[in-house]
Amino acid sequence: MQDAYYGTLLREYHNIPFAKGCCTEIGTETVTFRLTNRDRTPDELSTFKILGPGMIILKNYLSLKDQVDIVKLCDKMTFGLRGYYMYKSDVDCRRQMCFGRNWAPETRYKNRYMSNGMEPLPIPDELISLAEAAIQDAQIHLDELPSMRPDTCLANFYQSEGRLGLHQDDDESPDSLERGLPVVSISIGDMAEFVYGHTPDKKELKSVMLKSGDVLIFGGKSRLIYHGVTQIYLYTSPEPLIEDSGLRPGRLSLTLRQF
Ligand SMILES: O=C(O)CCC(=O)C(=O)O
Numbered sequence: 001m002q003d004a005y006y007g008t009l010l011r012e013y014h015n016i017p018f019a020k021g022c023c024t025e026i027g028t029e030t031v032t033f034r035l036t037n038r039d040r041t042p043d044e045l046s047t048f049k050i051l052g053p054g055m056i057i058l059k060n061y062l063s064l065k066d067q068v069d070i071v072k073l074c075d076k077m078t079f080g081l082r083g084y085y086m087y088k089s090d091v092d093c094r095r096q097m098c099f100g101r102n103w104a105p106e107t108r109y110k111n112r113y114m115s116n117g118m119e120p121l122p123i124p125d126e127l128i129s130l131a132e133a134a135i136q137d138a139q140i141h142l143d144e145l146p147s148m149r150p151d152t153c154l155a156n157f158y159q160s161e162g163r164l165g166l167h168q169d170d171d172e173s174p175d176s177l178e179r180g181l182p183v184v185s186i187s188i189g190d191m192a193e194f195v196y197g198h199t200p201d202k203k204e205l206k207s208v209m210l211k212s213g214d215v216l217i218f219g220g221k222s223r224l225i226y227h228g229v230t231q232i233y234l235y236t237s238p239e240p241l242i243e244d245s246g247l248r249p250g251r252l253s254l255t256l257r258q259f
């Protein structure tokens with residue numbers, strides 16, 4: 001059993017440290033939200049940029065309402081032993097929470113949380129449909145991008161010093177990796193620099209800024225790209241997001257995959 005620290009992302013609790021092994025029960029109330037990205041007003045139109053074969057960024061894909069709803073939805077899951085946690089050994093200042101399957105650096109995919117043996121909650125349906133809709137929209141521009149239905153979602157919360165070292169996402173099943181089933185990464189909150197490349201050679205890495213509401217997808221020939229998060233730009237969250245969601249300073253990313 002390893003110590004883990006649990007806590008909420010909401011600012012009203014900012015002064016309350018993430019508690020060690022806090023065991024408040026998860027509320028039964030659920031937050032439901034309807035995706036609004038289909039009926040945007042013209043000035044909120046999403047744009048896209050192809051970053052490589054099977055790799056695309058959908059800029060401003062999520063409406064403000066969707067971003068607020070996702071923060072609240074995730075935070076509902078926070079008051080309990082399945083909430084955001086940080087291993088004592090974590091030097092990257094990240095907190096994480098999983099839906100569907102648990103993934104941790106020490107255990108890779110496991111059905112249960114290593115710290116307390118609990119099973120992760122299922123991925124909320126809204127997040128599954130959001131990932132599927134984003135892939136469908138990306139496929140209009142990238143014909144080599146396969147479809148996927150996520151069964152695992154890793155939520156990472158990066159604080160000011162939050163980082164994620166260069167790595168490949170290669171713990172999914174051989175079938176999923178061989179088929180190049182895409183990873184869908186949703187960014188909410190402060191802006192981040194995301195680096196990526198087809199080799200781990202630091203000189204060859206490219207970088208892209210991930211802003212609140214952006215969705216990054218990498219599948220097909222880019223499924224095994226090396227990638228990482230080098231910097232969080234604190235206090236760059238859209239002001240209305242902070243006001244409406246109460247998100248504390250930092251960046252929430254949700255990464256959805258099919259095992
Ligand atoms: O935070 C991100 O955008 C990347 C997350 C990531 O690479 C991962 O969870 O494997």
Ligand SMILES: [Fe+2]
Nearest residue numbers: 167168169227
């Ligand atoms: Fe990754």
